[in-house]
Amino acid sequence: MTVIDKIYSYFDREPDLKVLFIFHDDLLAVDLAEAAWKEGYRYVEFKGDWFTTKYNLDTAWANDKVILYFQQESPLQKKSLQETFPLMDVLIANMEYHHQDYAAYMQQYGLPATMTTFVEKNIRQLQSDKMLRLLQSYYADKSISLDIAARAFLSLYMGQSRVLDWDNLILRVLFQGRSAERSKQTDFYVKLRNAPMVKKALDEKLESIFGCTVDDNTEVKVKRLIETFKYNAIIQNLAPISADDYKGYRINDSIALQQMNRILELALSHPKTAEALAEVIDELGTDIQDDNIIRWYGVDANYYYITHGLCLPILRTLMENTLMDDPKKVMGRLEELMVKHCDNGEISAVMDYDVLVARYYECALSLGSITLNQPDDYIEKYQNEYYFIDQLYRQSMECFYKISPTIVLYEAVQKVKQNLDLQYAKLCNRINLEWMRCVKEAGGMTALHGLRQQDFYDSLIKGIQKKVVVIVSDALRYEVAQELIGKLAARKHIAHLNAGIAMLPTETKFCKPALLPHRTLRLYAEVDGTQNMGVDNRILDTMDKRTEQVDAYRQGAICVDYKTVAEYEQTKNREIFKHPLVYVMHNTIDDKSHGATAKDIVENCRNAINELEMLVHKIHETYNVTEVYITADHGFLFNDQAFEEKDKHNVTEAALEKSSRYYLTQSVASVPGIVKFPLAEVSSMEADGVYVAVPEGTNRLQAPSGGYRFAHGGASLQELLIPVIVSRQERENTKPSVGVMVLDRNLSIQASRLRCKLLQTDAVSMERKARTIRVALYHNDRAVTPVKEFVLDNTDASLDNRKILVDLTLNQNVNAKVLQLKAYDVTDDLNPLIKENVTNNTLIANDFDFD
Template sequence: MNELQKKIYDYFDRDTELRVLFIFQDSVDMFTTAELESVEWKSGYRYIDFKGDWFTTKYRLDNDWQNDKIVIYCHQESPLRKKSLQTSFPLMDVLAANMEYHSQDYAAFMQQYGLPTNDLQLVRFVERNVISLQSDKMLRYFMSYYQDGSITHDIMVRGFISNFMGAHNILDWDSIILKVLLYGRKCESGKQRDFYVRMRGCKEAQEALGKHLTDIFGVSYNDDSKEKVAQIVKVFKYNVIVQNLAPIAEDNYKQTRIADSVALQHMNRILELALSKEKTTEALTELFDELGSEVRDADIIRWYGTDANYYYLPEALCVPIIKTLLEEKIETEPTEVINRIEELMLKHSDNSMMTAVMDYAVIVARLYEKALTLGSLTLNTADEYVMRYESDYCFIDQYYRQANETYFGIDPTCELFDAVQKVKRGLDQNYSKLCNRINLEWTRCLKETGGMDEVHMLRQYNFYDEKIKSVQKKVAVIVSDALRYEVAQELIGELAKSKHIASLKPAIAMLPSETKYCKPSLLPHRELKLYGKGEEQDMAVDDHILDTTQKRSEHLQVYRDGAVCVPFETVAEYNQEKNREIFKHPLVYIFHDVIDKTGHDGNAKQIVNSCRDAITELKKMIPKIHASYNVTEVYITSDHGFLFNDIMFTDKDKHKIEEDCLERSTRYYLTKSKDEVSGVVKFPLNEVSGMVNVGDVMVAVPMGTNRFAAPSGGYMFTHGGAALQELIIPVITSRQERDDNKQPVGVMILDRRLSMQASRLRFKMLQTEAVSMDMKERPIRVALYHNDVPVTPVKDILLDKTDPSLDNRKIQVDLTLNKNIDAKVLQLKVFDATDELNPIIKENVTNNTLIENDFDF
């Protein structure tokens, strides 16, 4: 027996399942092969010198020689080492299922790298693949494992599969399986073909992948099919959707149910891995659409309903659920809608247009939720109305504006756009009616209790005397045209995230709540006078019409030496040298005009976007004035607010003015008539404006939010009247703080008993305080731990909510296991991101994942 023959016998002795050993000419020399033809072989062994008669050879392998151990010599290079030969090698399938002889001694290789010889699986793997293991890439893959002695059969198998996938490092099984599934998409057909060709050259890799797939999904890939993972995808899609639900008789797919909790846990980890990145999320959606379409979403919804607790929600399932919420519940059960949508947002991770629809639904539901808690709209005093506007009514306006802003970001091609439009039409009408009812009661109260004198707050025309006059430090005043109180309320939330301290208080604007009257009144003055020009009226300040920035500057300097007025655009150029010169002045009035400039001629989208622009510009400017130009105090106020309704106002909706008048607009007219007019409230102009020469002039405003028929038009966005939205203006006082002494907001867990279901923990946290001038935002890190090691991804959450409502500061958190854990109790830990040693919260969590589902099939 020669040395080569002895090595051949060793192959068969070590692997009792080996039937065919291939020898290629690049593994041995010609003299050695000549010896093989002349030697005697043990009983049951057969040597074949393969000359190309593949049909006969293959037939005999399957029939005449099926009980023999076959040694085949092939006069060519190995197709396992030269990929281009694989498609033309007729016995490739036989080779893939068996082994190739290597002249390199596997034992020498194992000795060279110190591999353990007692691991028979590892030994067989090295023996079969010793040539590939000597390649530079494989050595780079495994060298660190060789050196630290941690190499295993599993690592080698994953290394080979990772190499077949073109990965730069060894992937874990979750990543491998996800890649295998995503290869099933049409756009990856080339990669899929190359991958499976390579896999056929490594029997162990095929077996290991097949076992993992079968353990998880109950089926493996089908190498004989073009759509190799189609059946797996169907099982995967169905089970990630319905795993929380007990199967029902009508369910035609229930035979593919996975009941094993470990398999479901693994499946969920693969799902979460796919959903962790936008690119793989889109790929998963595409995969389910292409290969999982036989699992019809419409059938699942029909069987289990829109209220079912689905584990994962692809878009096709989201659509009918959201449609039901929009059409049937948003007006009457808004809290349920909010909770359901928040759940959908967690389960539906696709960053698609559906997200905008869900955002819209939540904002609209919050408006209806707030409206349902308002109680009686009939209050006793004017001050009560102002207080209620601050605490409640202004949020109705804010939600309506934000809802419109979100609506205009929804793609009209969205499948749910018709349902969204119906909600919007209903919202427009309901908001209009509610605003009118509130303001009918407000104007009635003013009329019955003594007019504006019964409102006990800062009057706009006293702004300078009461707020600015006594301040001896450098001061900046920003007058933002039409900065409605609710917009300023959102702005103060943004400012709360800065280091400086700001506060928001309401003031009452003059009537008419019109720019030409209100804006000049914010400047210092001795007297204000009505200045008539035919049917156009104006207001003189100390006998001057201050209708330009230059005139306002000259007027301001009379009261404060060196004071100056500038347009916002000049400061917003952020020219450091120019701005330093501007803010050397002791008092700077900055006139900002984004909302009003857009509002009068803009459509609804432009109007709400202008409010967002105002917030963005001001939240950037105010800290800059403090930090860069050393201005200690900044005041932000407005000349007036506005009414906004995205509805058409027909002629029948416009109140006709029958009296003689000095001036008229959509929300007021000036008249000397004191006669009562149905649907109209009149106030003496000298009592509501501060003008001194108008003892015989009345300002007439429509009750509620009605509009007058006027040549000036502008019915969607309008002001001038006495509605709360027009009259209540903000006064923000921002003061520079050198040190950040704010305390971070707190956090607590709302759920009492925490338990994991199907490898997922879902719970709610509460940000216990709103971010404000006293409390700052807080970054936290949340995860599940076992023996102080995280067993879920660590989630970073920023607690930055400024909403005063507790309900709007709830945060739903979703954690999914990414490791196999057999512990019955895990720990939920919440850390401040600045201190990861000492958890703020530590709670035990029951691991119900270990309990098998008891569904009956």
């Protein structure tokens, strides 16, 4: 029977009863205020107006059955109150609500004798409807205990609708210490003081873990708890040193540390609670000064948990002292920081940036000699290794521009970027100087073996007898296409990336039309003196002209702009892709990058990747085209540096046309720092006596046209090597999933935590698809840590970059000395992919000697 039902029973038993008085019961008052009363019943919470209340009882409420609640003790129970209680006559004429006798309550719910004192002391609160709802299932299955009852009271005081475990309760007690939660904290402790046995249970639990409890005599009641929590979360892996002034906070009991770490893991398991943890530590843990801990133990110490204040000096030291010289060490340290640091978002962006920069330096240091024997060796080397230098630089720039300039580490980040800009520029220049040297020694571009851009249609498209789509993405650099391949690999289509050799100059007006079917290409001088290229004696400067050109070689073929396809709805696009051959002109990178900021350039590349991935998928899936080719007219050079006039190569000889990376000339004279090629030889254009002159490395020329951060037209590997992607539709995704293994051996848990590395054994590719796994520690078949999910979708060819750091913290008490690390595919929870024994060292005492 609920409290409300018991109140109704008073009136049912006593037909003449008009007013039922209820005195001082906070939990009951909440139930009464929220109740939906039957017609004819009125609930009134007395607000101090005696006259109005008595008047209403005689008039407006005369026909109602009134339940009248007072926030005071009963005058019938405490006779000294009778003289000051103006409604004493009404009370005597009616009735007072009485709670059930505790013995009857225990008998009704079959409670064990061990709970007698608790029930006797808390009988009024136990009879509230909310408490009954919380405990009903425990009463029903006879699992009720003093521990559950205490947790039920604490849960109710915190406004919860279920009985929380101690870890959740303690975390909420800590979080209430925040200034934003101070009103909730006050209300909680007012209620707690009225339940001494519940408060004692909480105090004993806190004392067993932290060696201290709440200080109810202060406004900030959990300050000592937070300080203890912060200090031990940070230093528990470290032997104490005599210089440590905070060692009095140290917890040496391994079971207490295990419980504390469970609470820490719980806080870090969700972004909202992780943010709350950082907030309460920042507010109340300041007396445990991060600077002192760093001074005593150093930036390289194996801290268990890393606060914001610890993370900053560690990151600064890595950036200032280690990043360029020992990038592998930096990546390992950053992996640890990402796991141990309760991130506030901004620091995460810095760490992401530093990882990419470290990977860049690691890649650069591993290149070995850049002096190769044949020009083809450079083409192969770029496809396998050199492209990654360009890709990491671009990706690092993309990450850099996500970092807020207001962050405290921004000056250190800027220095890292300045060094990277300089080192990347030097390395690109060195590689391309060697590349041009090799080409010259081999007799020119004719020494290269590979698909020539001008042969694209005849070599690849002409012989295809079914529908085919060719996407020409302006300035889709080879390294950008490599990233696109990784995105396409996640789909069920089969795509392969090859390389082609662009014409010189690597300029849109020459290279793009050459990808269309043709018989002849010819250099033309426009009326204004600028140079252009005729395709079968026509300048293809509109989409209609390009459509006429392709239709002449394959009836019904068309050219369309990507924007047209992107804007059209599905029905119109179906009509477009019914044509036997469709050229889609995609201009996201080149169209928006000339003269743009570095931030815009990298964003343009990202947008291009996303647009092309979706376009290819739709062409296959929605428009039923099985053959899709993606290529580019040229690549580009990219450096986020200002190019001063003094740094630009000054060309004094006569030129038919000049840009920042090439000029056309009829002069055969040798020019320092310039390489000249016969235009007909490097482009197949009919152009007697015309040469294309390009800088030997990555220098820019003084030219009327701007655009020095983003530039093309020259013969660098980045400009000249173009991607050729072939994507074919596969109806069923029959690719096997990538594999996974544990890298570490002799796995063991320290202070309730297991940290180990998994390896994604295969890169996601056209041969292997991604896999999602669930990982946890198990005792028998029961998970004793949170089950964490990892997506194995890395496309990186390097094994080192496919490592996954796993961090698992026990969230249950386990007495077993040996547990198991298991990893399951999300589609199969019966057959583990990984099953490794783990020694549980948590049960071993953690005693340190002072030095």
